[in-house]
Amino acid sequence: MTAHYEVRGPVAVITLDNPPVNGLGFATRAAVAAGVERAEADPAVTALVITGAGKAFSGGADIKEFGSPKALAEPNLLSLIALVEACSKPVVAAIHTVCMGGGLELALGCHYRVAQSGTKVALPEVKLGLLPGAGGTQRLPRALGVEPALNMIVSGEPVEAQMLAMVPGQRLFDKIVDADVLDAAVKFAEEVSEKRPCPKVRDLKARHPNAEAYLQFARNMVGGMSKNFPAPLRCLETVANAVNMKFDDGMRAEREGFMALMMTPESKALRHLFFAERVASKIADVPEDTPLRTVAKVGVIGAGTMGGGISMNFLNAGLPVTILETKQEALDRGVATIRKNYESQVKKGKLKEDKYAQRMALLSTTLNYADLKDCDLIIEAVFEEIGVKEAVFKQLDEVAKPGAILASNTSTLDVDKIASFTKRPQDVVGMHFFSPANVMKLLEVVRGKATAKDVLATVMAIGKKIKKTAVVSGVCDGFIGNRMIEQYSRQAGFLLDEGCTPQQVDKAVEKFGFAMGPFRMGDLAGNDIGWAIRKRRYVDKPGMKYSASSDRLCELGRFGQKTGAGWYDYQAGKRDAIPSPVVDELLKKHRESIGAKTRDISDEEIVHRLVFALVNEAAHLLEEGIAQRASDVDMVYLTGYGFPIWRGGPMCYADTVGLFNVVQAMKRFAKNPMDDGAFWTPAPLLARLVAEGKSFT
Template sequence: MTEYSVKDSVAIIQLDNPPVNALGSKVRSGIDKYIKEADRDSSVKAVVVCGKRGNFCAGADIKEFDGGKKGPWITDIGDYFDKMKKPVVAAIEGVALGGGLELALFCHYRIAVKSARVGQPEVAIGLIPGGGGTIRLPKAAGLKNALEIITTGNHVSAEKAHKMGIIDQIVSGNIIEEGIKFAKSKVHLDTSIVCLRNKHVKVDGDVDKVAEAAMAKVKSKYRGAMAPIYCVKSVMNSVRVPYQKGIELEHEYFQDLRSSSQSKAMRYAFFAERAITKWQLPSGGNYRTAKPLPVKTAGVIGAGTMGGGIALCLITSGIPCVLVEQNKEFLDKGMEAVKMQLMGTVRLGKMAENQAKQCMAILKPTVNFEDLKNVDLVIEAVFEDLKLKRDIFERLDKMCKPETILCTNTSTLDIDSIATATKRQEKVVGTHFFAPSYIMKLLENIYGTKTSAETVATVMKLGKTIRKVPVLVGSCTGFVANRMLGPYSQEAKYCVEEGASPSNVDNTLMDFGMPMGTFQVSDLSGVDVGFRIRREAARKAGETLTTKSRFFMGERNCSLIEALVEKGRLGKKVGKGWYKYDGPRGKPVVDPEVTQLIEEHCRSLGLERRTIGSQEILERMQYAMINEGFKILEEGLCTMPEEIDIIWIYGFSWPKYMGGPMYYASQIGLKKIYEKICYFHKTFPYSAHWVPSSLLAKLSKNDVPFNKWGQAVQGSKL
């Protein structure tokens, strides 16, 4: 796990714990053993700490967090480094993250190759750096830089880290040779001068004001999350208390968070994101046996908001893209939007201007459908019309080369209904991007009856390539994301009809941890969008929707959307929807006109309103959605609850510190949830989404633990 050698009077301690050299107990024990051996050896004049396989260290071994202390802790090793007279150099390539960066900060010097990255991402799993990072990073990078790095968990490039003072020198060539050369140049210098323990923290501005601003920022940005608050507290200790006291407090904070429900949920989400890569098809194909096809070129049909965003995902990942529109006017408008988005990325400092130009150089705009004939993969991104999509796929099937994969960015339509328009059903797959497609990380990949494992492997790999989180699901109306969103949103509207206000519902959801309430989301996307979806569903069902319609597709109809559209309240784009807004950047404000509209609407339907509390709102919205999640599992559309949780975390910004709706259900207790769902089914018999899931009933009755749900799903024949 750790290797030791001596070359040119320099000891080399090399971390060897594949795949990322995680700082597990055996690795730490090895470092502790060999640093003392190097210190005792009079022939050794300096030490270089590095990693094998082109990587320094990606952090601690998270699997060890739930056990007791095993081996020396990072600070125990670091205390020994601090006392050494021989210079210790961290030679970094790949990444130095979390415990990896903390190990490097205990070294007297740090060198790195230009491509390396450093960071403290512990906040992403509900923790603070627990190996001295919150106390030593401010001494290297300054207070404000350390606060930004630690509270966001973002990675920092080696060049930027060099400017901050984290890295002492950027090098090229063999990292070990460079480390030896650098270490030998420092042999005769006093290590106590460069030891971070002895350095003062650079503070720009008043300490209390910096702390106040940082705390306000994390409370606003990470609403409800504990770890960012603890991060600020611990970093501020670097300037408020003596070094050793700061280390002790950091350890206390770390232990408090490690045992918290939030960190446990976030660690679950961390492993869930890795578990979903182990996909399988009902036909037997899986991630082990299927080899993805190369995607060297791609095409996108439709240059609207969604299609243009998908094209951006491709070209910013280095994949040349042909962007097709039906006429030049629409194409030019789409291209202008792509350019504006790229320039916005440049302004934010996330991309250099020359990189943006390189991206545009591999994007080919065209109104000629034939330009798609040689691409490896096509993503159709036109509006939700089955006939239109079938026509497009029939045309693609005849024109594209036989190995080309045909993808549809549908959010609701059955994949087989589109695939049967082709003679290559095995190469047809759904790739459901979420708006805005350039920003949102979720990619819901949907297989049809005939979709091959090779095709699935290709789009799953493509998702990773374009920096998405791909999840594989089966085909049904709404798939997993929108199918679960349906009862969740419907219950929100029922609650408003029965007595709650839109702001009651939204504030309840945001207090729970959602970044936005459901009615704010409706205003942002456009109230008329929901109206058109409902109208189209009614048309297909042979029904006519009005504000007086009492039932819709066999269920009680909530026609408040129709009432809003009649009043011209189409959402934020027109300054009024469920709320009113002062300009495009305005915040939602409760509008008395909406309150009156709701009350008049309910009176006209003879609905008696009552007081509805936050607990009822949460239970009705979340339990309806959770019940649907269990139905999805029992139908085999997902193979594990982790897939549902990741969809909600990355598709709808469910708070990661709650672990996703299925994990959340396991924490509440299935028996309690099942009994409540049965109660709601009896109370609201007109809603099909309250019919209890038979899988939920089975798991509840048998008290099956969460880590066995996947086995129960795959073994059940419900």
């Protein structure tokens, strides 16, 4: 059942019932339309109330039907709203909890609206690269006023109903109640049942004392803030139509704008992200109802930058944390850094003093492993060396209580080997946080061959609790993100051999949309980290080719920002990357030593070599089962590596370019004698998708 019909005295009540948020799918729309027609035909019914079951009035479109023919099947949302608006009997929307997107547009088509205080109201379509397509841009400015309506539509952010009810002259809500909203709406419907004509939002005027001047100001503001996203400005112009056009003309323009935005690569990327984020938590062989282990207390080993950042995530979520270190000075430094981070948030008004005090009260420290015996989850954040990890996990195996989850924050090491240091490999899992751990959204959850399903399910739930985007990876060197970034970095090195400067590569990649180019990223993370990995590779994989320029840089002690010099020079106390004559000379001598012939390289080649290197390596990861799905790879790169959101991640971008075109470019790269031709052999999955005319996503 997707909508219920009942009669309360003279009032018909139609209740949307499509869990979890009463999405307006085809069956729900049809059931509501049937209810309206039934009430119209019943002479005993004098008014109607539309409400939602459970914890929502309606969250809008049914995401299960998004992009499918059912989404447009009649009665589509526009037709349903027109039916409600044209009803000869008063229709009252009883709004509660959540009223968003198409749900708000349906409510605006009703003649009256009664809302429960605390209801979250929004038109969030802009976050999918779209504009409201069922009258939201035309009715909300008429009901609320141009400026508050435009703010809501362009931001997509929810606002509480009682705040909107305070807008002078608003006609969005007729009544705000604290009590049961359905009872209040039925009573209100009885009171207005004889009033004619029924008021329609479409008949109101979109109000602003100086609309044209305001809209021009808004164009300047919105244009400056949304240069890579076409939807916000299109939303603004469509809202302007509510001021300058008749209602029906504005509706036609709204629909044209909606359909045009649907076809943009930016909207396709944002919609891909929307679904990718939701599916990332689903694990094929782990049922959603898997019982979870209790996590009420957390231990963190290591009080350095990573350990402190990891601890803050749990303190922010209200979980007590015990940090363990080997020396008191290290503990004191770590706690001082946590305090400094929180105090900075307090100064900026992002954190209240009482919240700061509460979080610090949850933090305890120790030098003794035995003090971790009551922890339900223990995460090590120690030096990235297998011998160090072994010592830690052997001690944890001795003191941790049965059923405690033992997690490693390793970024590259073998989680199965780490698990073998314990007598409880089923309790061991990787939890790879990204630095700074209290800021970065990504959490790679590394599933060992022995990791228990309830451990995996619990860690994924914990990821959600601490507001991370958790993505599952299998065990391999570097997991998903770092295994791919190694190929990206190798290509960056080859580009230097062929004549590029670090700043040329970085600028090309940043113009494409990355938050930071590969050489600025190396300087930030520390070039010595990559050096250590390459030294391992020279032993484990002697056939793997690298540019020696990175090793020459590290031999000079230029490890990046922490040493004041890396691929760029840095001034004390500043993060500005200054092109370095030392690096220019280093690269000149390096090219001479290998007999390299330099050439002019286009930005397009730079970007495609770096990005398609990510894509090909990711295709191998998918083939091997390390990554579950292509969209998981995109989530890793969007939330952990600064890939531009409006391009949807490397796999979504490859699909946008066309996999046939990707492979053709790879064939060209393979002919370059300065590159690694063998790497550019398309991964079996990529070759298969091209042969079958399919895509990753």
